[in-house]
Amino acid sequence: MSFGDFMGLVAAMGGLVAIVAILANHFRRRLEHKERMAQIKAGSGQSAAAPERDATIERLEHRVRVLERIATDKSGNLAAQIEDLRESAKTN
Numbered sequence: 001m002s003f004g005d006f007m008g009l010v011a012a013m014g015g016l017v018a019i020v021a022i023l024a025n026h027f028r029r030r031l032e033h034k035e036r037m038a039q040i041k042a043g044s045g046q047s048a049a050a051p052e053r054d055a056t057i058e059r060l061e062h063r064v065r066v067l068e069r070i071a072t073d074k075s076g077n078l079a080a081q082i083e084d085l086r087e088s089a090k091t092n
Helices: 003-042 050-072 078-091
Strands: none
Touching: 050 078
């Protein structure tokens, strides 16, 4: 075996090692992704801030309902309802 043949063999083995490393990294990332998707489907992907977020959403939905009622109301107590809404926003 000449020096050129030996260097060719080293280059081929190095390329093979690089390809195996790339494929192993891809496989590992795919498994991590599948595990994460399974966690999300199982419902364990919810964060600790979920109750706080739900409370904020509920509060905002209530405000939107009040605003819709105010926008469609034809009576004279519109200013009082707007002030009540402002006061409730300050306390929250």
